[in-house]
Amino acid sequence: MNALTLPDIAAQASRQNLPLEWVGMCGIALPVLLGGQRLSARIDAGVSLDDGDARGIHMSRLYLALEMLEQENLTPARLQRVLQRFLETHEGLSNSAYLTIHADLLLKRPALISPLAGWKAYPVSIDAHVKNAMFHVELKIDIPYSSTCPCSAALSRQLIQQQFIDDFASSPLQHADVLDWLGSTNGIVATPHSQRSNAQLRVRLDDYLDDLPLIALINDAEAALGTAVQTAVKRADEQAFALANGQNLMFCEDAARRLNVALKRSPGINAFHLKVVHAESLHAHDAVAESRWNWVTA
Template sequence: MNAMNLPDIAAQVAQQSLALEWVGMQQIAVPILFKGQPLPARANVGVSLDDGEARGIHMSRLYLSLEVLEQRPLTPALLREMLLGFLESHRGLSNSAYLQLSFEAMEKRPALISDLSGWKRYPIVIDAQMKNGMFHVELNVEVTYSSTCPCSAALARQLIQQQFEADFSDRLLEMSSVLGWLGSPQGIIATPHSQRSTANLRISLKEQVQEFPFSMLIDSAEAALATPVQTAVKRADEQAFALANGQNLMFCEDAARRLHLALLGLPEAAGFELEVLHAESLHAHDAVARSSWNWRQQQLQEA
């Protein structure tokens, strides 16, 4: 059969006239170029169907347009160009276009003390949209870290003090005896509880940003928290990690405030939302804190 004679059902008039906000495809397997290397990703892609009389959109056009992701480096400019292409291929049908990319970035991290290093994965989601002629892109990154409960630490210290008083109240204090006691199981009878915690950071990027600040965002967050989870370690690294936890006791509120202040210093950010989740080891539920900031709103308030 001649291809020119194949039926185009999508071009038919809809049985019921109604515009739709989003029509497209989800979980499309695509390779992207990330730091010069191909990386597997998933894409959600769609457009609005503003012509309520149209039966459907041209999904194959959207699908084929994703091929550019394996040919060119991933930048905000590339995503803007792709969204404009989505609209051009749906001229007369759509006024808005959407693209979401999900993947895992790999960053090599050194140990705290030793010469070891290892790879960490950072789940990343990029949301881009072209709506009413305006381009907007957001970067979402997940960072894991350790959090030690300040309340638990205080309670543990109190128990240690009580044990010290019970063991030494009627004894002459000698340095060697105290040192031995501090290093014994009967001396340090309690320890504070820690948990693996997660920070989800959603950054709205300024229009003039040319490159995605993946590494800068991750580095800023981990430096602010001071206790990012480790990769390869020796005992000296594990001891240094215990010291970092002891010096950075954190409720979820503390972690959220640290991250908020750190993200305010990110020059590429036009605004952000963040959520920290402490998967508690004491309770069967999680502790959560959220914060946000928008530079446009602040400018209006200061004007």
């Protein structure tokens, strides 16, 4: 019995002669190495279909090329090699290749005062593409932080001042009495509202970089904001966190400007687009600010 050749339907000609900008797969499960850490990732991989007469691409070839990401740390050079493999296996069909890696980067973060530490997950995406023979890498990072409203803080201070006037207007001030008043709920009658907030950073890297500076970017952003959310804490850490919030009052506009300055100082970045979202505790809607530098939307 003669063996039959398996049909290759994708090799058939298209009936419409229409090129496509992106064809591939999304959500491919793959373990990857980043900074020596094994991460469970989801991969989007694709190429352009520039030959409008071709019915389809060879998706299995893209899938097999992703094996190059399993054994060694993710670097710009390794990403470029994978994309080049995409194009080599689609010679005559594709001129552009695309690869996006989605994962949660786990970092162990120390408490502010005590010796405790805990893990925090940062959603990250690494977007690499070759288009018109040019290779580019972009990083996307979500960073949670706390924000305390400056307006609410000022209004709270005014109420405390008024309560102080009411309580001590007709009595001489004694140090012990004032100290007791400051430590009581009768004295501190109002507190400003705070909310968990999120900074969404999207940065384009310089071509000369040998590594992906995800951790450095996270550290720079958290230092600029001053109020990164915590993991394991004791009361001393919680008090230090309250102090940090009190010394870093910020509207969403303030947070966006702080991050703008910090990212411009970070080495290896030639463009960025950032967005901060303050999930208001006063309102039922969010407060949002965005900022760009050298960012051109393709």
